[in-house]
Every structure is written in structure tokens, then in C-alpha cells.
Amino acid sequence: MLEVRNVKVVYNDVILVLKGISLSVAEGSIVALLGANGAGKTTTAKAVCGLLEFQDGNVTEGTIEFFGARINDCSPEDIVGRGISMVPEGRRVFVQLTVEENLKVGSYLRRDSAVRKDLEDIWQLFPSLWRRRDVKAGYLSGGEQQMLAIGRAMMSRPRLLILDEPSLGLSPRLVEEVFQVIARLNKEANMTLLIIEQNAHAAFSVARYGYIMENGRIVMDADTDRLVRDADVKEFYLGITDNTSGRKSFNQVKSYKRRKRWLS
Amino acid sequence: MGTEILQLMIGGFATGSIYALIALGFVLIYKATGILNFAQGELMMVGAYIYFALVTELQLPFLAAFLLTLVLSGILGLVLEFVFIERMVGEPVFSVVVITLGLASLLRSLTGIVFGVLEKGLATPFSGKSLAIGPLVIWQTHAYAIVGGVALFIIFMAFFKFSKTGIGMRAAAEDQDVARLMGINIGRVFGLSWIIAAVVASVGGIFYGDLSFLEPHMSFFGLRALPAALLGGLDSVGGALIGGLAIGLIEGLAGGYLGGTGQELAPWILVLVILMARPYGLFGTREIKRV
Numbered sequence: 300m301l302e303v304r305n306v307k308v309v310y311n312d313v314i315l316v317l318k319g320i321s322l323s324v325a326e327g328s329i330v331a332l333l334g335a336n337g338a339g340k341t342t343t344a345k346a347v348c349g350l351l352e353f354q355d356g357n358v359t360e361g362t363i364e365f366f367g368a369r370i371n372d373c374s375p376e377d378i379v380g381r382g383i384s385m386v387p388e389g390r391r392v393f394v395q396l397t398v399e400e401n402l403k404v405g406s407y408l409r410r411d412s413a414v415r416k417d418l419e420d421i422w423q424l425f426p427s428l429w430r431r432r433d434v435k436a437g438y439l440s441g442g443e444q445q446m447l448a449i450g451r452a453m454m455s456r457p458r459l460l461i462l463d464e465p466s467l468g469l470s471p472r473l474v475e476e477v478f479q480v481i482a483r484l485n486k487e488a489n490m491t492l493l494i495i496e497q498n499a500h501a502a503f504s505v506a507r508y509g510y511i512m513e514n515g516r517i518v519m520d521a522d523t524d525r526l527v528r529d530a531d532v533k534e535f536y537l538g539i540t541d542n543t544s545g546r547k548s549f550n551q552v553k554s555y556k557r558r559k560r561w562l563s
Numbered sequence: 564m565g566t567e568i569l570q571l572m573i574g575g576f577a578t579g580s581i582y583a584l585i586a587l588g589f590v591l592i593y594k595a596t597g598i599l600n601f602a603q604g605e606l607m608m609v610g611a612y613i614y615f616a617l618v619t620e621l622q623l624p625f626l627a628a629f630l631l632t633l634v635l636s637g638i639l640g641l642v643l644e645f646v647f648i649e650r651m652v653g654e655p656v657f658s659v660v661v662i663t664l665g666l667a668s669l670l671r672s673l674t675g676i677v678f679g680v681l682e683k684g685l686a687t688p689f690s691g692k693s694l695a696i697g698p699l700v701i702w703q704t705h706a707y708a709i710v711g712g713v714a715l716f717i718i719f720m721a722f723f724k725f726s727k728t729g730i731g732m733r734a735a736a737e738d739q740d741v742a743r744l745m746g747i748n749i750g751r752v753f754g755l756s757w758i759i760a761a762v763v764a765s766v767g768g769i770f771y772g773d774l775s776f777l778e779p780h781m782s783f784f785g786l787r788a789l790p791a792a793l794l795g796g797l798d799s800v801g802g803a804l805i806g807g808l809a810i811g812l813i814e815g816l817a818g819g820y821l822g823g824t825g826q827e828l829a830p831w832i833l834v835l836v837i838l839m840a841r842p843y844g845l846f847g848t849r850e851i852k853r854v
Contacts, residue, residue, distance in 0.1 A: 348744060353653070358730055379746035392739045393734045404734040405725060408746035455746065 300326045300491060301347065301383075301459055306361035308342055308351065308515075309440035316342050318515040319361065324459065329485050329492045331523065333536060334512030340495045341388055343461050343512070348385050349375040365459070380408055384457030388464045388495075390448045394437030398428050401436050401447055405454030414454070421450040424480070442473040449480065459491045460484070466498040474501050481505050499536035503527055511536070566698045571819040572812060577705035577774070579811020580712025584767035585788035586795065586803035587719065590761030593735040594798045595756035598649070598656055601663045603764060604785020605670035610636045610765020611772040611781070615685050625688045632769065633762050640761025644754050652753070667782065675779045685772035708770040715763060716804045723800055732756065736798070765853055790834040796847020805845060809833070 301324040308317035317339050326331045334340045345351050346358055351371070363371050370378055384405075393401050402421060406414045421540060422429040425446045436447055445465060452460055462481070466474040482505045484490040496502040503509065503523045511519040511532065519529070526532050533539040585607055592600040613635050617628040647666055651659045689703035702767035709760040735752045743749060764785070771784060791810040795802025810830045818826035841848055 350740060350743060353740065353743070374748075375743040376746040376748050379744065383746050387741055387744060391743070393736055393737045395737055396730065396733060400730050400733075404742070404745050404747070405729050407727060407731050451745070 304363040329506045331506035331509040338512040339515040382458035384463040392436040399432045405451035436469040575812040575815020577708040579808035581767040582788040582791040583807025586792035602667040604782035606764040607768035607785045608782040611768030636761040638766035639759040640757040644757035683777040753816040796844025799846035802846030
């Protein structure tokens with residue numbers, strides 16, 4: 300449903316951040332996009348959601364297609380209307396608005412009458428939010444805020460939900476909870492999800508396919524069960540080392556960087 | 564003695580309602596766009612002149628002129644936003660604030676050119692008439708200013724609390740990027756906040772014109788609504804009402820008991836004291852910090 304083809308992004312006309320990345324998300328799947336800080340994961344998400352122009356960023360090459368329609372130059376509201384919703388990095392709930400108002404903002408563009416029913420569904424999915432629906436979102440715990448951010452994105456009835464680092468700043472137990480919710484959304488609501496993560500463990504627990512980004516490029520992509528067996532992924536993203544001979548030279552690391560190049 | 568203080572209080576509340584309406588404009592634009600609009604007093608002044616022109620030139624009856632003034636002021640607000648402010652989105656706040664200062668002189672001068680700088684009387688059906696309630700004698704304009712101002716406030720507070728557009732505007736005030744992600748058109752929010760600011764200011768302008776007279780420099784009265792906005796909290800709609808009424812009241816009382824200089828000084832002293840205790844104003848947003 301989402302096809303990103305050879306997209307280059309330049310900030311302030313000079314800083315090349317995405318050096319031609321391609322990825323695709325099939326309907327009904329969960330896809331993970333992994334990478335370290337500064338790899339360009341969030342920029343990728345912003346490019347898809349049309350937020351770049353407000354940060355002096357620009358998609359200079361390549362196309363982004365959603366259900367076959369080119370959305371490169373669409374405004375964010377247009378893209379939301381087409382069915383892409385994002386949970387931004389760091390939750391970013393509206394702290395001065397109550398929980399219920401946050402969810403209402405999520406359904407801002409909708410004119411249909413099912414909004415109320417969807418609100419009920421969110422309360423069902425997150426009972427703790429129902430109990431605190433009249434509380435300002437700023438007073439929620441980090442885990443509750445993450446749930447609220449997910450619920451808010453769901454209120455637009457998206458066909459594709461993009462989550463930018465849902466594990467950020469959460470305790471391991473809460474991370475597990477968040478990813479259980481993600482798996483449920485996929486299974487019960489048949490939601491298509493693109494998860495951007497640094498926490499590979501968590502991402503692999505739900506995703507079927509994964510892309511790995513480094514320095515603005517996709518350096519590797521495969522089914523997640525193949526990725527978890529890859530030596531480099533194990534070492535750099537899962538923290539497991541097969542090498543027991545002690546010290547390693549930096550020359551040996553990141554062999555896939557030389558092995559695979561995408562279109563550039 | 565008892566009636567005197569009541570009389571002063573009612574006069575003060577009437578002025579206060581006008582302050583509150585203008586302060587509401589300050590608050591709306593500040594909330595939505597993060598800038599302090601120094602042309603707010605000019606919006607009030609132009610609104611009053613529009614009404615004046617409709618009544619004297621077109622001979623419209625009061626209600627028609629009043630409603631048409633609201634519409635025309637709203638259009639003026641939208642045009643100003645579109646022409647001067649829209650292109651400044653993303654530029655430093657300070658530059659935009661200076662633009663509003665320029666806008667203020669521009670509007671003042673244009674009004675002077677069109678209508679002349681001499682004072683003009685503005686008439687409404689209730690000018691010069693009074694109501695007697697027991698020993699109290701109330702100017703009708705005072706009564707209508709209080710009732711109209713408070714009613715407008717209730718309408719706008721309900722709008723921000725319950726309507727989807729209002730909630731969206733509050734969301735946009737807090738975090739523009741995320742608001743965009745929710746499908747909120749920020750340009751439209753900016754435009755709408757200028758429309759509302761101009762409309763409420765014009766209502767204030769008509770009442771103020773009725774209480775005194777029209778001249779291009781009446782816009783400085785609008786700047787005196789700034790302490791009202793600061794007192795209530797620059798980002799609080801309810802605060803604008805309370806702040807306006809409080810400033811009006813203290814001015815009225817100080818004017819009655821201390822004379823002209825006291826009247827000028829009292830609001831600022833009140834603001835100074837309150838801001839020392841509560842830097843974000845009486846009802847301003849306290850930043851929520853999670854620890």
C-alpha cells in the first residue's frame with residue numbers, strides 16, 4: 300500500500316539526509332524500520348507524512364506512493380485524509396488538553412458518524428485512559444501518554460499507522476505492553492503498521508519484515524526471522540556476539556555496508 | 564456613599580467589558596500564533612469607524628449596521644492575516660511583532676486619511692439614555708457593554724471547550740507540527756484567530772465609541788487592554804474576561820477616589836503586583852512538567 304522509491308531528502312537545500320531510500324509496506328503487515336540515531340528514520344516518516352516543508356526539508360528525488368497515488372507534494376492534512384496517521388516521536392500529546400479532547404483532535408478531519416463508536420473502541424482498548432478521560436494529558440504517566448498518542452492516531456481511522464519510536468523513554472515492562480497493543484491492533488483491527496525503532500528486540504517481536512537504515516541509506520532488508528539470525532544485526536542491534544576471541548578490530552565491523560548498496 | 568461606589572463599579576465593569584473584548588483578541592492571536600498583536604487597538608478603532616460609516620453614510624439601522632460591522636471586521640482581520648502575517652510563518656516572532664506595530668500605524672494613518680483626524684460622535688440607540696434601578700442610575704450603554712461583553716465571552720469559551728474547531732485551535736496553539744499530523748490546517752487556524760480577534764475588537768470599539776467619541780488615536784485605549792490580558796494570563800480566554808473586568812473595576816474606583824493620575828496608574832500597579840506573585844497571570848498556563 301505504501302511504496303517509497305529512491306527518495307532523497309535535503310534540508311536547507313544543502314544537507315543530504317536521505318540518500319535514496321526505498322521501502323514498501325504491504326496491506327495488513329507490520330514492517331519495522333531500524334537504525335541508530337541520525338540514520339534518517341524520522342526524516343523518512345516526516346517525508347511520508349508531508350511534514351518536511353515546515354522544517355526546511357525537501358524531497359528532491361524519488362516518489363512516495365500510497366495506494367498507487369503519488370503523495371510527495373501533498374499537504375499533511377491531505378495525507379491524513381488519505382489514511383496515513385503517525386504517532387510522533389516522544390509521544391507529543393497535547394498536554395494542556397484533556398485525554399478526551401486529545402482523542403477528539405485525532406478525529407479532526409472526520410465527518411462520519413462512527414466517531415463516537417471509535418471513541419468507545421479506544422476506551423475499550425485502553426481502560427486506563429477511560430478512567431482518566433477528563434485529566435489533562437500532561438498529568439498522565441509516560442506509558443499512558445504513549446497509549447493516548449496511539450489512540451489519538453487511531454481516531455482518524457488510518458489505513459496505515461506509522462509509529463516513531465514507541466519505546467522511547469518507557470520502562471521495559473511498558474515497552475512490552477505497547478508492543479502487545481501494536482500486535483493486537485494488527486490482528487484484531489487488521490491495521491497496517493510501520494514501526495520506526497531503535498529497540499530491535501521489541502520491533503522484531505511484532506514485525507514480519509524489517510529494514511535497517513544507516514546514514515540515510517537502507518543497508519539491509521529481509522524477513523525479521525532472517526534478520527535476527529544475521530551476524531551483524533545480532534551484534535549491532537540485538538547485542539549478541541558470536542565472537543568469543545576477545546578484542547575485535549573496527550575493520551571487521553559492519554560488513555554489510557560494503558555488501559549491499561541500494562540504487563546509489 | 565453606597566450608591567456612589569456601586570455607580571463607580573458599574574462604570575468600571577462596563578469599561579472592563581470593553582477591555583475584556585480587546586484582551587480576548589490579544590489572547591486569541593497570542594495563543595494561536597505566538598505573537599503579541601500590537602495592532603489590536605487599531606482593529607477596535609477601525610471596527611468603530613466601520614460602524615460609524617455604515618450608520619452615517621449608508622443610514623443603516625442599528626442592528627443591521629452592527630451585524631455588518633462584525634462581518635466586515637472579520638474580513639478585515641482575515642485580509643490582514645493573509646497579506647501580512649501568513650508569509651511570516653516560520654520567521655522569528657520578534658519580526659512578526661514589529662510587523663504588527665507597523666500595521667498599527669498604517670491602520671491609524673489610513674483611518675485618518677479617510678475619515679479625518681477630528682473627533683466624531685458615534686450614536687447607538689442607547690446613547691445618552693439611562694436606566695434607573697432604585698437609587699442607581701445606569702447608562703444603557705454601560706449595561707449593554709457588560710451584558711454583550713460577557714455574553715460574547717460565554718459563546719467563545721463554549722466554542723473553545725466543546726466545538727471541534729475550537730479544540731483543534733487549542734491543539735494547534737500547543738504544538739503546530741502535531742496538529743498538522745492530525746489534519747489541522749494551521750493557516751486556517753491563524754486566519755480564524757485574526758477573524759475572531761477583529762470581530763470582538765470591533766464590538767468593543769462600538770461600545771467605546773458610544774461611551775466617548777471616535778478619533779484615530781482611540782486605538783491607544785486598546786493598548787490599555789494589554790494589562791488586562793497580562794493580568795488574566797496571555798493565553799487564557801477566561802483570564803481575559805476576569806482580567807478585563809478587574810482592570811476596568813480598579814480603574815473606575817481609582818478614577819472616582821484618586822482622580823485621573825490614579826486612574827492611569829492603578830491598572831499597571833495591579834498587574835505588577837500580580838505578575839510578581841504569578842508570572843503567568845491569574846489563569847495563564849502553567850507549564851506541566853513531568854518528573
